[in-house]
Structure formats: structure tokens, C-alpha cells
Amino acid sequence: EKRLRVSEALSGTDLGTNVKVQGWVRSVRPQKTNLFLHVNDGSSLQSLQVVAGSELNDPSLTFGSAVEVTGILKKSPRQTQPVELEAEQIHVVGKCNPLDFPFKIKDRHSLEYIRQFPHLRCRTNAFSSLLRIRSEATAAIHSYFKENGFLQIHTPIITSNDCEGAGELFQVEPSGPEHEEDENYFSVPAFLTVSGQLHLEVMSGAFSRVYTFGPTFRAENSQSRRHLAEFYMVEAEVSFTQSLEDLTKVMEGMFRSATEHVLARCAEDVDLFHKHVTPGHRGTVEAMMKRRFPVITYSEAIDILNSSSETFVFPTTWGCDLQTEHEKYLVKHCGNTPVFVTDYPYDLKPFYARDNLDGPKHTAAAVDLLVPGVGELCGGSLREERLDLLSARLEAVGLEETYSWYLDLRRFGSVPHGGFGLGFDRFLQCVLGVDNIKDVIPFPRFSHSCPL
């Protein structure tokens, strides 16, 4: 017999064929003469209905057990599915005691409940949909960059720089008996990367358009709905830029193309979220896609916030950092659509941000993309490509030595360039309307939690 995935069996191309399907039982309904099973193997949200004579019933056929079913694929007489498998043989590969298994057939478990079982939650419909969407969105982002002439760079995970200078680093040291004497393996302090930006800047100096998509690490203290200690970031760097618009175009283009791709290719899985997890979110996503994302300056944002009737926990004055509450307000103010905020106070931005040489309100050519439900999704800037300005700024903070290689990039064929980073997990939160970032990543890591 032919071995088929559930999605292949459901496609209807093998009607009348003898097939074998393997998967996990999602429901069992014994009736007088027949036994009905639903079998799911992760290939789609849909499970395959299996119909068997009651003589094939076996007490170990329970919710969660692993089975191998052989039989003939038939057109289903029932409305609910086009295809069903008429079983000739059902083999229980792995039992699952329903009393101990944390998920129950009838219950629709909340994302919060299933989060307690990071090793088992992929067996639920919601989380398996999430993981299929996550995989498709990853593919969509890679295709966007490929279609737009970007070269993918594998930037390092272990690095000796603190790109953002925010002091949220995890230090890397060897462990184990062979290394007891070896306190300084790399001869310099080494860390898990907080951003691949500086390495991308190296590469943009030869390839013009580069990107990287990988894990990044931050020792965040906040127990927030949008921060993880390990998250995935998409970063791009573009050479020969003229203005921030060269970056916002890529940010918006990638956001739109990945969102459209996911809505089209994972329609059923996305529906599960839009119908059952955050009803009404579909409308928000459709509205986001309708018009170009507005652009406001940081100064305009401060004016908007200052003239609002809302009372914020953190008061706003020119020069302050935008807090989540401010970001959410700005998104709403702009019509619940993604909005770019540009030209932040120079002193708020890391050393690499390009000086706008303005004043008295001194700004840098930086841009954030704020989105509904999440707030900050992307952060980017033009980079200071002028050697004198950059070395003066590094010298002022005593980092000229550390970044001598970075200054070299400005010595040998420096060009105006810039880039941005998009928080991939936050992107999924935004498209699906998921409140907590821990529910969009397979194995969330955050302070006091690294269970497996």
C-alpha cells in the first residue's frame, strides 16, 4: 500500500487506493456498528476521518495515541469531509493514557493553559497551526529577500560586540572538567549576539544588499508580553542609501509580502486564530493591508501625545523614550495601522546612528515601525558613514579601540548605508493577534524559565 500524509489523503487524488496513514488520534467515537477516528499528522489542520468496523476497536485507541491505519480511501458520504479512510487494520504504535495526558478531547484549551506543556503543546490544533504559519512566514521572508536581490549572510551567534550598547548581554564561557583552567576561552569576553547588524554592515560594504534571519539574545528583565530572552530577528542592510525612505520601503515591502503570503498559504491555520483566539482581528489585518503606512517624525509623535486627553503612566516630553503605552496610542491615533516614526533624539540612539546635524532638537536618522497590538516591530537607522563624526562619537564613550575594525569600514570605501531589524516573533503576534509572545515561539526562553 501507498504511504500518505493526511494532507495528501485529503486532497482526494488517491480515491480508491489502498493506503497507509500514520499519525496521532484527535478524536474517537465508538458507535454500535462503526468506530470513527480522527487522525492528524501535522501536515494540515484537518484530521483524516477513519471509519472502521467496531471489531477493530481497541481500548488503547485513545485521544493522543499514535496509530498506523491501513485501508481504502473513499469519497465520504458525510458533509464534513470529502474523503475518509475505510480501515482494514489499525495498529496502535504508541499508547497515551487519557487520564494523564494534559489535553482532553472536548476541551478547547487556552494558549495560557497549553503553555505549561512546552513538550506537548504541538499536539494541540492551535499550536500546530501556529508552527505551520511560523514555518511559512519564514519561507516568505526568505523569498522576499531573494526576489529583491539581497544576499543571505550567516552572522555569528557568538560575538565580542554589544551592538546596541544596552548591556543586556549573555556571556559565553566554556564548561566541563576540561575547561576548569580555561577561564578565558576566546581571550576576550564573548557574548550571545543581540543583533547581527555590525556584521551585516561589514557585508553590505561588498554586496550592497544583505540580510540575516536568526536567533538573537537579550538578558531582558521585563516579564512582558513582547520580550523574550531568545527571539528571532530579521535584519537587512542596504548600501548607497539616499534617505530613510530607502529603508522604510524595504520594511513595508517585506511586511506586506510576508503577511499576504501567510494569509494566502495558511488560510485555514490563520482562520483558527482570527476566529477563535482573537475574534475580530481579521478586520484589523485587512485594514492594515489597505493603505500605505503613514510616516511621522518623533517630534510630531511627541506633539500628538502631548495633545491627547489620555493620561500616560510615563509623561512625555521631547527627548523621552517612547514607552509601549505611547506606541499603542500612536498606532490608534493613526487609524490602527502600522506607522513609521522617524528622526529620534540623537542621544537616545546607539553610536552607529547617523547624525542629522540639526538642532536645537538634535536628531538621528533612525526609524521604528509601530504596529497594532504590539507596538515596536522594527527598529532601524541610517548608519554614520562619516569617519570624523563616527570616531568622535566612539571616542567620547571610550570605544574607539574596541571598534577600530568598524571605523575601518569608514576608511576603505565608505558609502551611505542603513538597515533595520524586525522582531519575527512580534510579527507573528501582530498578524495573528496573539497577546503573549510566549505563544508564538516553539520553546520560549525568558527570565526564570528554560524548562527544556
Ligand code: 4AD
Ligand atoms: O530595535 P532593536 O533593538 O534594533 C536592533 O537591534 C538593531 N541593531 C537592528 C538593526 O538595525 N539591524 O531590535 C529590533 C527589533 C525590535 O523592534 C523588536 O521587534 C525586536 O527586535 N526585539 C525583541 N523581540 C522579542 N524579544 C525581545 N527581547 C526583543 N528585543 C527586540
Ligand code: MG
Ligand atoms: Mg528598538
